[in-house]
Every structure is written in structure tokens, then in C-alpha cells.
Amino acid sequence: MMHKTETIFDILNQKSQKAILTQLAAVKEWDLDLVNEQGQSPLHVAVMKNQRAVVACLLGKGYSPSQRDQTQLSPFIAAAANGFDGVFELILSFSPDLKQVNRFGGTALHPSAEKGFISVVQKALAAGVPADEKNRLSWTPLLEAVILGNEGFLYRDMVLELVQASANPQVTDDYGLDSIAYAKQLNHTTIEQLLRHPLLEDEFTAIRQSLRQGKNNEALAQLSQLPSNLETTYYLGRTYEQLGDEESATYYYEKGFETSAEFAYYLANLAKKQGDHAKAQSYFEQGIQSKDTTFYLYHYSNYLREVGKHEEAIQVMDRLLEKNPERVDYMFHKANSLRSIAQHQAAYAVMEEAHRIQPNNSLYTEHMAQSKRLLEKM
Structure with missing residues (x-):
């Protein structure tokens, strides 16, 4: 049995899914209590890399899709929060806790x-x-x-x-x-x-039904008979994305983006899925220039936190708080970023303000206490 955390995690850190699977096949015994410094199991790591075959292997070995890491995030909710629909569907076959919530109290549906x-x-x-x-x-x-x-x-x-x-x-x-x-x-x-x-009902009702049922080719056939317009372009992009044909999805989303800024969000999410962070950032920034500034600023801040750019995320949250200084959800996200870069006094002050606005919500007092404990350790 492997007792050294770094051994199996080194295998999982490789880029090639084929190489990972080859080395995992040589493992004779599996330590299902194995976690890294973040409290993540090997399954957590595989899910975050969106490697479906590796996820399937680890699920088959007995790793739990409902196990939480130090941030109370499970592989099940991590797959949902990142939009990894193929991995998410696979995990559903291994009986995850459907009512499980993350540290914000959100189920898989919330993020x-x-x-x-x-x-x-x-x-x-x-x-x-x-x-x-x-x-x-x-x-x-x-x-x-x-x-x-x-x-x-x-x-x-x-x-x-x-x-x-x-x-x-x-x-x-x-x-x-x-x-x-x-x-x-x-x-x-x-x-x-x-x-x-x-x-x-409208002319796209049948197409939404086909997509809901996973009948993607049927949806394409239906779309081919509709007039070419912006909504048809959206559904073509969405259908090809659901099929896993990201090249065709990109083509239609880019075509839509020539006319409407809303397609910047679809392109940003697709770029994130492909691991092209520079392109994702570019699309978010282009979206911010549109009339939908608040929407893009918020989702850009989400993206920046996901990739660990907390200083930039804080700047974006400050822009949002300038527009709406009473938004406690903005404050909560800002405080989390401040805590991530060890600015615990500032995080405490932000949660103190959120507590003033919503004094009956224990979420903010809990995070004030957490920041206070971290300050005492410094």
C-alpha cells in the first residue's frame, strides 16, 4: 500500500491522461484515506483536471465522490461548480450525497x-x-x-x-x-x-426538449430547418458544445459574438473548459466593455478566484461594491480572497460590515471568528 501522499499525487500531476492511467494500472493496493495537504483525495485532483477516465478509475477503486476537503468541497460539487458535465454524470452513477452542500450551504445546483x-x-x-x-x-x-x-x-x-x-x-x-x-x-x-x-412554447421548445434528453443530433436536425438568426446560432453553439465538438461550438459562438456581447460569456466558459486562460480572460474583459458590465464583472471575479488571482479579484469586487455597497455576497467573496492572500484584518473588517447589514446571518460571524483566529496565529 502507498503511504506517501506524494507518490500517487505525483502520478496524477502529469498532463497526459494516458500516462496517468498506465501508472495507476500498476498500483496493487489502494489507500482510500489518502489525502494531500489541502485534504483532497486523489479523486478531488482528477475531477479538478476534468479527466473522466482517471475519475472513472478512482471511483471504481472506491474513492468517495462525497468526501470533503479542507474547504468542505467534495468531488461531486466540484464537478458541478466547474461545469464538468461528463465527469458530473459519471459521478452520479456512484451514489453521491445529492443533498450535500459546500461551505456556502449550496448544493450542486447552486454554483x-x-x-x-x-x-x-x-x-x-x-x-x-x-x-x-x-x-x-x-x-x-x-x-x-x-x-x-x-x-x-x-x-x-x-x-x-x-x-x-x-x-x-x-x-x-x-x-x-x-x-x-x-x-x-x-x-x-x-x-x-x-x-x-x-x-x-416557441419555435425552440422542441430543441430544448431534445437537448434535455441528450438527443443532440436530433436537435441539430431541427435547427437545420430554422431560419438563421442569433438564437439559432446560440443553440447551434450549445448543441455542439454538448456533443463535445468544441471547434464547431467556438465557430458558432464567435459568429454570434460578431453581433451580440452575450456570446463573450459562452466563449469565455468554453476557453476555461479548454484550459486557455488567456483567451478566457480576454473574453471576460471584452464583455465588461458591454452594457452588461455588472454581470461580466461578477463572473470575471469568479474566474479570477478560480485561477488564484485574488489580488485582481479583489479589485473587481471593489468595482462591484462601488456600484452596490450593500451587497453582502460581494463582500463575502472579497473577504475570501483577502483571506487567501493572508490579509486577515481586512477580511475581518469586510465581514464585520456584512454582519452590520445582515446581523442575523451566522455566516459572517463565523468568518469573522475565522479571520480572528488566523490573526492570532500571525
Whole structure:
């Protein structure tokens, strides 16, 4: 049995999935309690690299998809939060805890709905992940999609998926506002109409149904018979992305981007999936120049945190807080980045302000206490 953490993790750190699989095949005994310094199991590492064959191997050896690391993140929720729909679907076959939450109190649906990972959302809903669970910000997945999304084609589809799967648009948060109220507040009239009338059909209803059922070639056949317009272009890009044909997906998203800035987000997410961080950053920055500045700033900050660029993420969050100084979710993300670069006093001060605004939410007092403990160790 391997007792040295670095041995198996060195194997997993290789870029070639083929090389990893070859060396894993030579392992005779498996230590299922093995973790690295971050408390991550080998399965965590494989999931974060989006290596489906390696994930399948490790799941088959008995590594748990519900095991948490030091940040309370499991491989199951990590796959959802990163939009790795193939890996996520594979993990669903190994009986993960569908009600499990991350350190923010979010199920697998919360981060995937927030970020627009619609294929993951469809699979999570079909598997039985609770549709109306509230996270520690008091938001359901639907509230996250409405508040943190935009009025583009993707988030319209996201709202439809959630509501048609029984998500309740009248669930309120700690401010007493529901999804319809937020759509109205944001002046997202199309989203508001969808929330009120989710069963209305249009020329793309059959295509959404085909995509939901994984009938991608059927969706392509249906799309070939529709007039060429921006929405058709979006569905072509989405269908090819779901098929794993990223070259064709990029072609259609770039075609859409010639006309509409909303396609910058689709291209940024595709570039992230491909590991092209420079291109992803470029698309986010181009999106920020559009009228949808707040949406792109928020999701750009998410991206910067994911790649460990916390100083830049803090600058972006400061821009968002200038626009809306009472947003405690912005404060929470800023404090996490400050803590990541050991600015514990500043993190404490940000959480103290969040606590002033929402004194009954224990999330902020817990993080104040965590920053205080870290300060005492310095």
C-alpha cells in the first residue's frame, strides 16, 4: 500500500491522461484515506483536471465522490461548480450525497445555476438534487440564476429548466424578495415573463426538449430547418458544445459574438473548459466593455478566484461594491480572497460590515471568528 501522499499525487500531476492511467494500472493496493495537504483525495485532483477516465478509475477503486476537503468541497460539487458535465454524470452513477452542500450551504445546483452550466443543472435536477434548497445567503438555485445571471439566451433557458423542474419562483430570501421581484428590480422583463409563464412554447421548445434528453443530433436536425438568426446560432453553439465538438461550438459562438456581447460569456466558459486562460480572460474583459458590465464583472471575479488571482479579484469586487455597497455576497467573496492572500484584518473588517447589514446571518460571524483566529496565529 502507498503511504506517501506524494507518490500517487505525483502520478496524477502529469498532463497526459494516458500516462496517468498506465501508472495507476500498476498500483496493487489502494489507500482510500489518502489525502494531500489541502485534504483532497486523489479523486478531488482528477475531477479538478476534468479527466473522466482517471475519475472513472478512482471511483471504481472506491474513492468517495462525497468526501470533503479542507474547504468542505467534495468531488461531486466540484464537478458541478466547474461545469464538468461528463465527469458530473459519471459521478452520479456512484451514489453521491445529492443533498450535500459546500461551505456556502449550496448544493450542486447552486454554483452550476449561477454560472450557467445548464447541462449540469439538467443532470442534477433529473438525479433529484433539491430544487429549492437555500444556501447560507438565503438564495435558491433559481434566485442565484436570476440575481447573478443576465437576460441572454443561456439564462433564459436556465430559468426555464429550473421552473419547469418544480423550482418555486415565489420562494423569498432574507430580504423578502422572490425571483420575480428580482427580475423586475433588474429590469429583466423577458426573465420576469418566463417566471410567470414558464409553459409558453416557441419555435425552440422542441430543441430544448431534445437537448434535455441528450438527443443532440436530433436537435441539430431541427435547427437545420430554422431560419438563421442569433438564437439559432446560440443553440447551434450549445448543441455542439454538448456533443463535445468544441471547434464547431467556438465557430458558432464567435459568429454570434460578431453581433451580440452575450456570446463573450459562452466563449469565455468554453476557453476555461479548454484550459486557455488567456483567451478566457480576454473574453471576460471584452464583455465588461458591454452594457452588461455588472454581470461580466461578477463572473470575471469568479474566474479570477478560480485561477488564484485574488489580488485582481479583489479589485473587481471593489468595482462591484462601488456600484452596490450593500451587497453582502460581494463582500463575502472579497473577504475570501483577502483571506487567501493572508490579509486577515481586512477580511475581518469586510465581514464585520456584512454582519452590520445582515446581523442575523451566522455566516459572517463565523468568518469573522475565522479571520480572528488566523490573526492570532500571525
